[in-house]
Amino acid sequence: MSKHHNEGASFLERLVFNNRPAVILLCALISVFLFYQAAQVKPSTSFEKMIPLQHPFIQNMLEHRNDLANLGNSIRISVEAVDGDIFTKEYMETLRQINDEVFYIGGVDRSGLKSLWSPSVRWTEVTEEGFAGGEVIPQTYDGSAESLEELRNNVLKSGQIGRLVANNFKSSIIDVPLVEEYPNPENQGELLKLDYRKFSHEIEEKIRDKYQAKNPNVKVHVIGFAKKVGDLIDGIIQVVMFFGLAFGITLVLLYFFTHCMRSTLAVLLTTTIAVIWQLGLLHTMGFGLDPYSILVPFLVFAIGISHGVQKINGIAMEAGQAEDALSAARRAFRQLFMPGLIALLSDAVGFVTLLLIDIGVIRELAIGASMGVAVIILTNLILLPVTISYLGISKKSVERSRKQASSESPMWRKVSNFAHPVVAPISVTVALLAVVGGLWYGQNLKIGDLDPGAPELHPDSRYNLDNDFIIKNYSTSSDVLVVMVKTKPEGCSIYDTQYAIDQLMWKLENTEGVQSTISLVTVAKQVIKGMNEGNLKWESLSRNQDILNNAISRGTELYNGDCSLAPVLVFLNDHKADTLIRVVNEINEFTAEYDTEDRKFLLAAGNAGIEAATNVVIDQSEETMLMAVYAAVSIMCLLTFRSIAATLCVILPLVLTSILGNALMAYLGIGVKVATLPVIALGVGIGVDYGIYIYSRLESFLRKGLTLQEAYYETLKSTGKAVLFTGICLAIAVATWIFSAIKFQADMGLMLTFMFLWNMVGAIWLLPALARFLIKPAKLRQA
Incomplete structure (x- = not known):
């Protein structure tokens, strides 16, 4: 050299x-x-990664996961009869084949699989001689007209209408609980992790595509966490195409620039x-x-x-x-x-x-x-x-x-007027008005999901259409919040516990947004009524312990083996943030009165319980994260420029963007959730680049003795084009996400596009105006 x-x-x-x-x-x-x-990178995710594992709700759920059969990670497969109802030989045979096919798919908890063909699905009736009951589909079923009529009667007596069987008898559900790890069929000593994409594809290929093609009178609908995540992972392939599109557009723009x-x-x-x-x-x-x-x-x-x-x-x-x-x-x-x-x-x-x-x-x-x-x-x-x-x-x-x-650059000469003594106060005033307006409208911003179904996917996606079908045809919605009633062993059967559960159910059923509730008290009341000739006056809890013990023995799925945990299933109209807050507040108010040393009402399991916990974590983290990101970026700028005034010039335009971004989310009906919360940090973290590049050049020209406006003009001539191009490139790279089949990616793309462009505008427009009031060129020259 x-x-x-x-x-x-x-x-x-x-x-x-x-x-x-x-x-x-x-x-x-x-x-x-x-x-x-x-x-070798592959798409992957897991149930635990999507939830806040340290939140008390989730801790309670994981601690009692083994006692909450079928209330964890599961899917629901609804098999619809397009013409007629389910009481046909062809439909029941198709349902049996689907039931058997699902049984052998990897990741299915076979012990908890439930459909009309499951021996555990039974009917009960009160006769002159006492209770009678049996399997909904008896061993004698042969598909004949007599067997189908018997099946119809058994379904009517089973209590499964609205749960496993649609209210209009045109479809029925297969409940499929899942496990995160399962034995490898080829090597029993090895455990395989549940691959959501593979599982989703198996459901599509082995169930939906196969049986819809085999029987045109059958239509399959599938919902559940695993299916939703599988669909989301499939959307990744489309995102790779968007990357190629962004690469091509950037190539053209780069050549145009250089x-x-x-x-x-x-x-x-x-x-x-x-x-x-x-x-x-x-x-x-x-x-x-x-x-x-x-x-x-x-x-x-x-x-x-x-x-x-x-x-x-x-x-x-x-x-x-x-x-x-x-x-x-x-x-x-x-x-x-x-x-x-x-x-x-x-x-x-x-x-x-x-x-x-x-x-x-x-x-x-x-x-x-x-x-x-x-x-x-x-x-x-x-x-x-x-x-x-x-x-x-x-x-x-x-x-x-x-x-x-x-x-001479006429364009940059005009833009440099933002540093003019007359224009700068106007710019700052406009910015203050934008801050006030953004803060006022941003009050409408909600935490959590604001749409029914799976908000991660578009309303017209197949998953959301399937979810809409199940909501319209069944009494038990897909949004379930589970309250776990924990007692000492054998404590869930005593009258005081069941009375407290009954009071909770009454309180929740009178809460806006709650569709229905189910617990062992529901079964106990039905049995006690049946033991008294079906008289509705007897549909209540008995203080006689022997009667209670006998009554709950028919609802073993609603308490664990030693009767120390009894879940209360709360079916909600939706999982919107307001609904969850309202229900959780009602439960907390109730537990403050009814919790004792031997009896605790614990929140929460079920998909709505997980959603409620996630909303709480996001609500608590939002302000902390926002303060942390601004503090960190401010410290970096302060260490770089060694000036509070310079730091304010760089940071304040970012603050304006954050405020306007929140207002835009409120206007578009986008809630603050797992998908959108990172946008805040990403927008601030990346947006600061503009201000740093512009101010570093501006300061170098000010030190040479130029006036503020002239120094800003020279800054724009040297780096303004690059900043403008940078903002456009950043926006284009993420704007392609707006067309994603995954709605939360589209939301993130829209918000990041806005933040990247507005951060660029803020750096070019507001930074020089702030410098007019905060920066003293004479001191810079002396330094």
């Missing part, structure tokens, strides 16, 4: 550029290893390497891709492109004055490495704050995004300038940058 190259160079610059072949060789070796790892194919390909290559490194590291650390973390490669690609653009823009500007490509690359590295590093560290810190949220998928997203930012430091801040030092930039691009630098 010539002497003048090293003049004023930092240790890192000398280390990198004095050893360029070694840098490229090292990156190539890392790429080979991580490319191999990335090729007018140099060499530098365009260099930026795309190093950024693609960053994405693959991130995926390789993800697999190396034992993580897979779930429907949430699949979005991280998009973010890494977008962030990498944005910093690559800044690098190429800087090198092109320096190339006009440098003697060769190496000198230009070194000068640009010297000027832009620290602002780029600080911006990326701010991104990483913003992502790390997501670890505060006790939900596995969000924490994995945080880890994946942080690793992605770390590799961008190596690929786009170091490898890219080294690559350009060999390839160089086309003369056409250099001449264009030189011409733009030396000529």
Whole structure:
């Protein structure tokens, strides 16, 4: 290296550029290893990763999971008779075949499988001689007209209408409980984890497609957590197509920006390497891709492109004055490495704050995004300038940058008026009005889901159509909240416990949003009524312990083996946030009065119970995470610029974006939930890049003695185009998600597109206006 190259160079610059072949060789070796790892990344998720494991509701559910048969992870398969009803030989034979087929699918808890063909589904009636009962489908069933009539009578006496059998007798349900681990059929000593995508595909191929094709009079509907997650994972394939689309659009825009194919390909290559490194590291650390973390490669690609653009823009500007490509690359590295590093560290810190949220998928997203930012430091801040030092930039691009630098820019001259003494107060006033308006409308923002069905999927998705069918045709909805009544052994059968359960059920059935409730008290009342000739006056609890013991013996599914835990099933109209809050508050109010040392009412199991716990965690985490991300980013800016005024200039536009983002979510009916909560940290963490790049250039011109408006004009001429292009590239990369079949990805895409564009607007429009009031150029020159 010539002497003048090293003049004023930092240790890192000398280390990198004095050893360029070694840098490229090292990156190539890392790429080979991580490319191999990335090729093995597979879509995966689990039930536990989607829920807040440390929340008391979830702790209670997991502690008593073995006592809550069929109330955990399960699916419901509804087999519909398109013409006629279920009481036909063909329909019942198809139902039997489906029941048997499901029985042998991996991951099914066979002991809890329930349908009309299950021996555990029985009927009971009161006769002159006492109780009579038996299996709903008797051993003598042969499909004859007499057998079908007997089946009809048994169904009417079974109490399963509205539960396993539709209210209109046109369909019936197979309840399929699942286990997270199950024995490998080929090696009984090995346990396999439930693969949700594989399970979903087996249900589609072995059940829905097979039997709908086999019997045109049958239509299959499937709902449940496992099916929903399987559909979400399938949506990942479409997301990969969106990545290809974003890559193509970025290629065109990059060439339009640089007018140099060499530098365009260099930026795309190093950024693609960053994405693959991130995926390789993800697999190396034992993580897979779930429907949430699949979005991280998009973010890494977008962030990498944005910093690559800044690098190429800087090198092109320096190339006009440098003697060769190496000198230009070194000068640009010297000027832009620290602002780029600080911006990326701010991104990483913003992502790390997501670890505060006790939900596995969000924490994995945080880890994946942080690793992605770390590799961008190596690929786009170091490898890219080294690559350009060999390839160089086309003369056409250099001449264009030189011409733009030396000529007047009417557009940037007009934009620089945002720093004008007259315009700046108007901009700040408009921003304050936007803050007030955003805070006022943002009060309508809700925590949790705001739509019925599976809000992660579009309303017209097959899953939501299946869910709508089951809600309309059955009395027990798919949204179940379970209250666990815990007592000492044999304590669930005593009168005081059953009386307290009865009072809870009465209270909840009179709560808005509750459809119905079921518990061992429901069975006890029915049995006691039956033992008294079916007289409705006797449909109540008896104080005689022997009668109670006999009554609950017919409802063994509604308490555990030693009668120390009895679940109360609360069927809700929906799982909207307001409904869950209302029901949970009613239960908490009740437990404050009825809990004793020997009897506890514990929340909560069931999908609605999990949803309620998740909402609580998100509600508690939202403000904490938002404060943490702003505190972290502010500290990074403060350490960089060593000025509170400079930090405020960078951070306040981000605050405005967050406030307007909340108002937009409220307007669009998007709740704060697992899918949308990370958007807050991502928007702030990435959005700070604009402000850092703009202010670092603005400060350098102010130190040279330029007035604020003139310094801002020079800033825009040197980096304004890159910032504008960066915002557009970031927005385009995530805007493709809006067309995803997965609704929460579409919501995230919409919100991130808004935040990336508005952060760019805020940095260009509001930052200079704030600088007019906060920055003292004379002090900067003296410093």
